[in-house]
Amino acid sequence: MAELKTLQAQQRVRVDSGRILDLTQQLGPHGAEEVVCRAMEELAVRLTYLEDRYRSADSSQLRKTARSLAKIAEQIGMSDVSRVALDVLNCVDAEDEHALAAVMTRLLHVGERSLSAIWDLQDMTMG
Template identity: 55%
Template sequence: MQSEAVRLDPDRLGALYRQLGEANAEDVVCRAVEELAVRMTHCERLWRQEEWSQLRKSARSLIAIAEQVGMPLLSRVAKDVTQSIDGGDRVATAATLARLMRVGERSVTAVWDLQDLSI
């Protein structure tokens, strides 16, 4: 079983909290995390259905959300997924999508752990 070490971008999260205030920023982060989980599940389903253009679109949507809430590794891996789809490499797409799922899970957990610390 592979494990991915993730790191949240504290500068990005700090800026978000300063811009929006604590309550609004927490709301944005919670919604973003929920949306990430939904879209990652959607990516997995699209992979199984071999819906390449929709998979690419869904992976691309993860990039902006991950960047918004300070998940640079998740954003980078989502970019890798889109590049492997663009290259028509199904093996690379399978590998990068599996990594996307691992990094996504760990990133979501890291956000929840961070929020638990602030309570």
């Protein structure tokens, strides 16, 4: 009998630290920290909501949430999250359920890892 193996995706996430530094210069350390913290909270909420909309096959809300998630992620330098959220949007538009399943899994993974990375970056640049 063949042995099944589970593969773990090991992708580095990239956070544009320059975007955080720009926010810090524009808003000051306290203002930038508030913006980044609010954005991170909103991203976490939207990732959860996006997953719920995916499970309930609500393509209209899935599109809307993926688009807004991409915009918020881009504002705080999470370009990987933004790009994958737009990939979700493309899968919904193409009505490709198989690709959507794979891209949703990737978005949740990249989103979680990026939130952790930006939290660590925020500690270094603003702390």
